Amino acid sequence: MSKSLPKRSEDYSLWYNELVKRAGLAENSAVRGCMVIKPYGYAIWEKMQRQLDDMFKRTGHQNAYFPLLVPKSMFEAEEKNAEGFAKECAVVTHYRLQTDPDNPGKLRVDPNAKLEEELIIRPTSEAIIWSTYKGWIQSYRDLPLLINQWANVMRWEMRTRLFLRTAEFLWQEGHTAHATAEEAIAETRQMLDVYAQFAEEWMALPVVKGVKSENERFAGALDTYCIEGLMQDGKALQAGTSHFLGQNFAKAFDVQFTNKEGQLEHVWGTSWGVSTRLMGALVMAHSDDEGLVLPPKLAPIQVVIVPIYKAGQLEELAERIRPIQMGLLDRGISVKFDDRDTERPGFKFAEWELKGVPVRIAVGMRDLESGTLEVARRDTKQKMNLPLADIVDSVAALLDDIQTNIYNKALHFRETHTTRVDTYEEFKQALEGEGGFVVAHWDGTSETEERIKEETKATIRCLALNEPDEEGVDMLTGKPSARRVFFARAY
Amino acid sequence: MSKSLPKRSEDYSLWYNELVKRAGLAENSAVRGCMVIKPYGYAIWEKMQRQLDDMFKRTGHQNAYFPLLVPKSMFEAEEKNAEGFAKECAVVTHYRLQTDPDNPGKLRVDPNAKLEEELIIRPTSEAIIWSTYKGWIQSYRDLPLLINQWANVMRWEMRTRLFLRTAEFLWQEGHTAHATAEEAIAETRQMLDVYAQFAEEWMALPVVKGVKSENERFAGALDTYCIEGLMQDGKALQAGTSHFLGQNFAKAFDVQFTNKEGQLEHVWGTSWGVSTRLMGALVMAHSDDEGLVLPPKLAPIQVVIVPIYKAGQLEELAERIRPIQMGLLDRGISVKFDDRDTERPGFKFAEWELKGVPVRIAVGMRDLESGTLEVARRDTKQKMNLPLADIVDSVAALLDDIQTNIYNKALHFRETHTTRVDTYEEFKQALEGEGGFVVAHWDGTSETEERIKEETKATIRCLALNEPDEEGVDMLTGKPSARRVFFARAY
Numbered sequence: 001m002s003k004s005l006p007k008r009s010e011d012y013s014l015w016y017n018e019l020v021k022r023a024g025l026a027e028n029s030a031v032r033g034c035m036v037i038k039p040y041g042y043a044i045w046e047k048m049q050r051q052l053d054d055m056f057k058r059t060g061h062q063n064a065y066f067p068l069l070v071p072k073s074m075f076e077a078e079e080k081n082a083e084g085f086a087k088e089c090a091v092v093t094h095y096r097l098q099t100d101p102d103n104p105g106k107l108r109v110d111p112n113a114k115l116e117e118e119l120i121i122r123p124t125s126e127a128i129i130w131s132t133y134k135g136w137i138q139s140y141r142d143l144p145l146l147i148n149q150w151a152n153v154m155r156w157e158m159r160t161r162l163f164l165r166t167a168e169f170l171w172q173e174g175h176t177a178h179a180t181a182e183e184a185i186a187e188t189r190q191m192l193d194v195y196a197q198f199a200e201e202w203m204a205l206p207v208v209k210g211v212k213s214e215n216e217r218f219a220g221a222l223d224t225y226c227i228e229g230l231m232q233d234g235k236a237l238q239a240g241t242s243h244f245l246g247q248n249f250a251k252a253f254d255v256q257f258t259n260k261e262g263q264l265e266h267v268w269g270t271s272w273g274v275s276t277r278l279m280g281a282l283v284m285a286h287s288d289d290e291g292l293v294l295p296p297k298l299a300p301i302q303v304v305i306v307p308i309y310k311a312g313q314l315e316e317l318a319e320r321i322r323p324i325q326m327g328l329l330d331r332g333i334s335v336k337f338d339d340r341d342t343e344r345p346g347f348k349f350a351e352w353e354l355k356g357v358p359v360r361i362a363v364g365m366r367d368l369e370s371g372t373l374e375v376a377r378r379d380t381k382q383k384m385n386l387p388l389a390d391i392v393d394s395v396a397a398l399l400d401d402i403q404t405n406i407y408n409k410a411l412h413f414r415e416t417h418t419t420r421v422d423t424y425e426e427f428k429q430a431l432e433g434e435g436g437f438v439v440a441h442w443d444g445t446s447e448t449e450e451r452i453k454e455e456t457k458a459t460i461r462c463l464a465l466n467e468p469d470e471e472g473v474d475m476l477t478g479k480p481s482a483r484r485v486f487f488a489r490a491y
Numbered sequence: 492m493s494k495s496l497p498k499r500s501e502d503y504s505l506w507y508n509e510l511v512k513r514a515g516l517a518e519n520s521a522v523r524g525c526m527v528i529k530p531y532g533y534a535i536w537e538k539m540q541r542q543l544d545d546m547f548k549r550t551g552h553q554n555a556y557f558p559l560l561v562p563k564s565m566f567e568a569e570e571k572n573a574e575g576f577a578k579e580c581a582v583v584t585h586y587r588l589q590t591d592p593d594n595p596g597k598l599r600v601d602p603n604a605k606l607e608e609e610l611i612i613r614p615t616s617e618a619i620i621w622s623t624y625k626g627w628i629q630s631y632r633d634l635p636l637l638i639n640q641w642a643n644v645m646r647w648e649m650r651t652r653l654f655l656r657t658a659e660f661l662w663q664e665g666h667t668a669h670a671t672a673e674e675a676i677a678e679t680r681q682m683l684d685v686y687a688q689f690a691e692e693w694m695a696l697p698v699v700k701g702v703k704s705e706n707e708r709f710a711g712a713l714d715t716y717c718i719e720g721l722m723q724d725g726k727a728l729q730a731g732t733s734h735f736l737g738q739n740f741a742k743a744f745d746v747q748f749t750n751k752e753g754q755l756e757h758v759w760g761t762s763w764g765v766s767t768r769l770m771g772a773l774v775m776a777h778s779d780d781e782g783l784v785l786p787p788k789l790a791p792i793q794v795v796i797v798p799i800y801k802a803g804q805l806e807e808l809a810e811r812i813r814p815i816q817m818g819l820l821d822r823g824i825s826v827k828f829d830d831r832d833t834e835r836p837g838f839k840f841a842e843w844e845l846k847g848v849p850v851r852i853a854v855g856m857r858d859l860e861s862g863t864l865e866v867a868r869r870d871t872k873q874k875m876n877l878p879l880a881d882i883v884d885s886v887a888a889l890l891d892d893i894q895t896n897i898y899n900k901a902l903h904f905r906e907t908h909t910t911r912v913d914t915y916e917e918f919k920q921a922l923e924g925e926g927g928f929v930v931a932h933w934d935g936t937s938e939t940e941e942r943i944k945e946e947t948k949a950t951i952r953c954l955a956l957n958e959p960d961e962e963g964v965d966m967l968t969g970k971p972s973a974r975r976v977f978f979a980r981a982y
């Protein structure tokens with residue numbers, strides 16, 4: 001509270017880090033690359049979880065839980081997947097400590113407690129889950145198998161950033177098994193739609209739905225679908241992925257089923273996930289130099305009431321405010337009455353602004369007598385005087401309006417920061433300017449993609465699903481292209 | 492389904508293991524000591540979580556998330572705690588795999604990726620959390636700090652059993668910090684009460700609330716409170732613990748605060764937890780030789796409707812059943828309509844009995860015409876014909892009755908399996924007979940407690956809070972005792 005946040009325009013990266021910490025979302029821990037998710041941050045994550053979980057269940061999925069540790073031999077069974085994650089694996093080699101004979105009061109790893117086979121902390125759970133599915137699937141009647149897991153995973157990243165890239169993160173991972181490729185693809189697409197709907201309706205974050213190029217595909221998948229959002233600094237952020245695994249894992253773990261004709265076939269698979277990375281996207285997409293701007297649907301506190309009073313008046317004022325508080329609560333609106341007697345209103349205003357509470361109501365005795373309350377909305381910082389008589393209705397409508405406005409603002413930003421270019425010059429100019437999505441023709445080769453990445457730091461975010469066919473030529477190689485793809489610098 | 496369960500009276504332990512697997516609650520994984528929690532089991536755990544989480548929040552707690560891995564030097568800071576868990580610690584020593592040059596397509600641990608300091612997978616999180624609290628607590632205004640975490644933890648147990656004792660398990664761990672010992676003790680007791688209320692009202696499991704003897708205390712605590720339930724084989728099961736930590740962790744991690752008088756003091760702490768072990772307690776306390784008996788408040792499916800029909804009738808029957816189904820759903824009752832055309836009613840009855848669904852309704856055309864439905868309750872296996880006209884009210888009342896009945900049955904079992912004895916002979920007889928709680932005088936020494944354990948395998952479950960003072964002598968040593976304590980053989 002003491003000093004103001006860094007400005008986005010001056011140091012976006014510093015602004016982000018400071019905001020995440022000062023708003024009480026997360027902080028770095030003593031463990032390299034691992035974060036502590038603080039109560040206010042976790043409360044937002046819980047709201048995300050609850051909504052996503054409801055959406056998964058409505059689409060027929062059930063939750064389960066699989067082991068944290070994966071034996072190395074199991075992990076390496078699907079070779080591409082293993083290769084893709086090998087460099088980031090935390091490895092458990094021992095299962096016991098003992099008192100250190102050279103160092104009283106200290107512990108050391110017990111050399112006699114070495115595991116016969118090393119165990120990997122899951123970077124993702126395909127291996128352990130498909131090895132389990134082998135026991136669960138025999139016949140077409142066991143399919144589809146639609147399972148989701150909420151869990152922590154570990155990827156030993158070298159450069160980490162709160163929420164965006166951490167060694168340990170929380171996520172959900174769906175793992176489904178189907179009788180046919182068509183069904184598995186339909187599932188992959190369905191979950192992509194669920195993610196897009198969640199991002200747009202709940203996070204107020206417009207996203208581009210698309211397919212990854214081969215370079216950016218999940219290791220072990222035949223196709224990776226994704227949703228890509230645009231942050232305020234013009235960088236893209238992958239907010240969720242849904243993979244069509246083909247029969248890769250079924251073959252690696254020998255998961256077969258007897259079809260209706262009595263023949264043995266390998267099962268078709270999908271996996272899909274979103275993580276605490278979404279928290280980073282939420283912060284980066286909407287917040288401003290005063291602090292968080294939270295969409296009302298995910299705000300742990302939707303309305304804060306700040307009493308304005310002279311010494312000795314608080315109790316009476318609180319009494320008069322209670323019906324307003326109760327009215328909002330009855331409407332399902334979460335309300336905080338900030339009755340701290342130790343802080344001044346100005347301090348409280350700044351604190352709740354920092355924390356992104358969508359609506360603030362300041363209430364003094366005089367307001368109650370005049371029958372109008374001063375209401376401030378966080379997104380536009382607009383203040384208005386609203387009649388006390390129908391304050392609950394007005395606030396409910398205001399919250400809806402804020403949700404829509406935040407989305408529209410982000411959509412407008414994306415629209416004004418999406419550039420269609422035809423030459424490599426224009427491409428580089430767009431990136432060097434305000435960034436954003438740059439939509440260009442590409443010849444479809446990894447070589448071209450890699451050269452562009454090296455020269456401009458931009459990657460292909462996706463081949464957008466709703467991008468129309470259009471004949472053209474690759475801006476770099478001049479080779480033919482049938483459709484434009486979305487490039488951007490990305491998190 | 493194919494063959495019946497082992498009988499409790501013949502092999503209680505085998506009955507339990509088979510039931511857990513066949514009812515679809517959990518199974519062993521390929522990772523030693525780690526289980527897979529299957530969808531039906533996880534659905535029960537989710538109901539437990541939701542209710543406990545609500546109770547924690549109502550008592551002022553917030554959730555947060557702390558790292559999975561703890562540096563060894565941090566872990567050993569509170570010596571007693573470290574000593575207590577050292578023998579069960581999984582240790583991460585490396586952070587990368589590489590392709591094995593001697594073994595194409597295989598991976599090995601990269602010897603160049605050895606961690607400077609080993610990381611422990613949390614067996615419990617006091618160390619990482621108190622090292623974090625140091626940064627969060629400066630003044631009395633920062634207290635109390637009331638935080639809970641839902642997480643996985645790892646304890647390398649040598650002999651494991653599904654739910655009851657697994658290397659990895661899921662739990663919640665509350666960690667609170669207070670300005671005074673009195674407040675911390677009050678918190679410890681409050682959470683014990685929350686656990687007891689949850690066990691009794693939700694799990695239908697009567698519990699004895701008490702304090703552990705020094706031998707059984709949590710490593711690093713000054714006092715461990717617990718709730719103890721009694722299983723059908725006469726063994727006790729510790730279902731939850733709440734620890735008063737004194738200033739042990741505050742001192743180990745130097746967590747001090749400035750009190751109202753401006754002086755520096757160490758903070759007082761508590762921690763408390765329940766785990767997926769509760770799933771084992773739930774199964775063992777109530778289930779029978781036909782399968783699970785679930786208390787309605789925790790049953791994922793509260794009512795199953797099985798249609799009784801001749802070939803070709805199903806569609807019409809389903810149409811007529813839908814209003815019943817909807818009526819129950821509107822009342823907040825979870826209903827499964829088992830319309831599988833591939834299985835016969837008898838098979839379905841047995842399956843839902845195995846899965847412990849509290850109420851089964853069998854519906855045929857004739858029942859609908861006569862206006863009465865055949866309703867079976869799982870707990871007593873009683874069948875009754877209930878009027879269709881007010882079926883929703885009757886089923887709602889029946890569910891309440893089942894919840895109460897299961898609790899009363901367990902309470903009666905505990906009452907008839909609690910023996911007060913005065914001599915060591917009687918003590919051993921009680922244990923050799925039907926087991927249960929044996930309430931006896933004890934001289935308060937660890938030596939006596941250990942001797943009793945060696946000779947009888949019974950441990951002191953707790954010094955029950957509501958046990959009155961009573962002068963007596965230790966049954967073994969003849970030394971004076973001021974109060975009886977609860978002994979039992981235990982899980």
Ligand SMILES: [Zn+2]
Pocket residue numbers: 417434
């Ligand atoms: Zn711009």
Ligand SMILES: [Zn+2]
Pocket residue numbers: 908925
């Ligand atoms: Zn008996």
